[in-house]
Amino acid sequence: MGKKLYEKILSKSAVIGVMGLGYVGLPLAVEKARAGYKVIGFDIQQKRVDMINQGKNYIGDVNDNELKEFVEKGLLTATTDFDELKNCDVISICVPTPLDKFKQPDLSYIIKTSRDISKRLRSQQLIILESTTYPGTTEEVVLPILSESNLKVGKDFYLAFSPERVDPGNVRYKTRNTPKVVGGVTPECTKHARALYENVIDAPVFPVSSPRAAEMSKILENTFRLVNIALVQEMTKVAEKMGVSIWEVIDAASTKPFGFMPFYPGPGIGGHCIPIDPFYLAYKAREFDLHMMLVEIAGEISDDMPYYVVQRLSDILNDFKKPINGSKILILGVAYKGNIDDLRESPALKVIEILEKKKAEIYYFDPFVSEFSHNGKHYKSSKLTESFLKKIDGVVITTAHTIGVDYEKILNHVPFIFDTKNVLKNVKTREKIILL
Numbered sequence: 001m002g003k004k005l006y007e008k009i010l011s012k013s014a015v016i017g018v019m020g021l022g023y024v025g026l027p028l029a030v031e032k033a034r035a036g037y038k039v040i041g042f043d044i045q046q047k048r049v050d051m052i053n054q055g056k057n058y059i060g061d062v063n064d065n066e067l068k069e070f071v072e073k074g075l076l077t078a079t080t081d082f083d084e085l086k087n088c089d090v091i092s093i094c095v096p097t098p099l100d101k102f103k104q105p106d107l108s109y110i111i112k113t114s115r116d117i118s119k120r121l122r123s124q125q126l127i128i129l130e131s132t133t134y135p136g137t138t139e140e141v142v143l144p145i146l147s148e149s150n151l152k153v154g155k156d157f158y159l160a161f162s163p164e165r166v167d168p169g170n171v172r173y174k175t176r177n178t179p180k181v182v183g184g185v186t187p188e189c190t191k192h193a194r195a196l197y198e199n200v201i202d203a204p205v206f207p208v209s210s211p212r213a214a215e216m217s218k219i220l221e222n223t224f225r226l227v228n229i230a231l232v233q234e235m236t237k238v239a240e241k242m243g244v245s246i247w248e249v250i251d252a253a254s255t256k257p258f259g260f261m262p263f264y265p266g267p268g269i270g271g272h273c274i275p276i277d278p279f280y281l282a283y284k285a286r287e288f289d290l291h292m293m294l295v296e297i298a299g300e301i302s303d304d305m306p307y308y309v310v311q312r313l314s315d316i317l318n319d320f321k322k323p324i325n326g327s328k329i330l331i332l333g334v335a336y337k338g339n340i341d342d343l344r345e346s347p348a349l350k351v352i353e354i355l356e357k358k359k360a361e362i363y364y365f366d367p368f369v370s371e372f373s374h375n376g377k378h379y380k381s382s383k384l385t386e387s388f389l390k391k392i393d394g395v396v397i398t399t400a401h402t403i404g405v406d407y408e409k410i411l412n413h414v415p416f417i418f419d420t421k422n423v424l425k426n427v428k429t430r431e432k433i434i435l436l
Contacts, residue, residue: 183214268347270336333399367404
């Protein structure tokens with residue numbers, strides 16, 4: 001029985017379902033279609049489903065022409081009808097795993113998706129959870145729900161965890177060439193998941209002993225980044241008080257060929273991984289009477305950075321004899337990282353929120369985000385005309401966009417630019433530039 005699905009995976013005759021067609025799911029669906037599998041994408045948003053079926057792309061890391069080609073060839077379709085799960089031999093779960101306002105894990109999407117699958121689960125299916133979550137989720141949350149089908153894991157169906165490693169905007173590493181970690185509930189589960197990804201990606205596939213090990217590997221990756229970014233953010237505050245450029249310090253330390261990895265400060269941490277994933281581990285650790293103090297402190301340091309940026313801006317405006325109250329402030333960039341349109345957990349939004357509470361008059365420009373809504377208010381990207389810029393009292397760079405922003409033009413018409421991302425490091429005329 002097991003060989004039947006395994007052979008279908010090896011021969012690429014297996015039909016693959018991808019549940020959740022966002023920043024993780026759609027690139028994954030495209031790569032599986034590229035490998036030659038027939039792929040069915042599932043999403044609760046009818047708009048996404050319609051766009052895919054029309055060959056229209058909405059994710060920056062997906063090639064428009066490739067998506068259209070795979071749809072036209074019949075390799076990729078999308079649907080909101082979860083009954084189609086019965087026709088899938090492999091199902092990848094790529095749904096959101098956010099935190100609630102108390103920084104507790106919200107597994108509601110995983111739970112609902114697992115129930116949707118369980119109702120339709122049949123013999124000889126492989127289920128792979130890819131959504132980042134705390135160690136134990138696959139076996140403690142997903143497996144019991146799937147087992148309600150009365151099918152036996154490792155014999156009738158197969159279950160594994162394989163963490164997504166999507167880095168939106170990364171021009172070098174995409175889904176296809178980023179190594180994959182897989183951990184199955186049983187050795188047979190791992191065998192099936194490994195075979196699939198060795199057929200899909202052009203990078204090594206690393207099997208680990210369990211879903212927990214795979215889940216924790218993803219948490220470690222992003223906790224490592226959170227803690228080191230928090231460290232450099234702390235050093236930024238000290239360096240500023242001492243009159244030292246943290247950017248110069250980082251460049252100098254980076255000349256060491258071993259034992260150092262550069263991390264950079266900014267207005268905070270954004271995206272779907274670093275601000276969220278470490279707190280999944282901190283949550284799980286409490287079950288064992290352990291407290292991830294370093295993680296929690298690093299989170300607090302990062303959460304404070306938007307407030308620090310606003311305080312620095314207040315001091316800068318004070319030098320120009322202006323209060324924050326009533327000042328016209330231009331925010332350059334609202335995406336959480338440069339050259340993408342992703343707003344998730346963007347620290348720029350927090351900076352805007354704090355400034356508006358202090359009665360600043362806020363404008364923004366982002367070449368990738370023409371408009372957005374936040375806290376019930378709608379914002380539109382400003383046109384950077386000469387007359388508009390001359391009315392601005394100060395500019396804050398909160399996103400490291402290197403495309404679509406005429407920094408020289410802005411510099412020529414505003415009193416100063418507070419550069420929290422060191423985007424203007426190559427600009428020779430520095431009189432109007434103030435670094436974090």
